[in-house]
Amino acid sequence: MDETISIVLFSGTDDKLMSAATLAAGAAALGKPVKIFLQYWGLNAFRAAGIDTDHGLAPEAGEVGKAAVEAAARAGMATWVQTLRMAKELGEVDIQACSASMDIFKLKQADLDPLVDGVEGVAAFYINAGEGQIVFI
């Protein structure tokens, strides 16, 4: 059985980035290889210059959701960036930027945070995903 978990990270708000980071970190802790493929707003959030800034929340958060997330952050809940860094230290987590999204935003790998390991196209993504599960966020 292929244990690899492949996460397509399309969304760029902090709640969805945290959701992806949690799934990645959990799989890494269980010893499963993890691949994260960054597209569109997910990729945009990994710009070196802005990775630690506020990326907002999904529209359904509303005021109550926003207050709850902000309270958790103040209470010291790890950010998605910290969670991903820890996951990479502990397990096998490979983060690749989608080459088409790189073109759209006119990005080079040097513009991205060092968490990103490389740039690849969709065919390489599928080959690396193998027979494992694919999650879209």
Next chain:
Amino acid sequence: MDIKLKVDASGLSCPLPILRATQGMKTIATGELMEVVATDPGSVKDMAAWASSTGHTLVEQDSANGKFRFVLRHK
């Protein structure tokens, strides 16, 4: 019981308790024991799932005053 390593994951939410457990296991040797204390109620099912998936043995588990304590033996 000879606990080699104590890990305090109190106040940490999922997935940090199992990440701390993973981190801790890397620092002890086969047969040695690690104790993890967490306050996240989800850690009860998570720690058991983590142990069964990684091959380490959950040898003891209890809870008191909102704290969950696990003793794990390195595979």
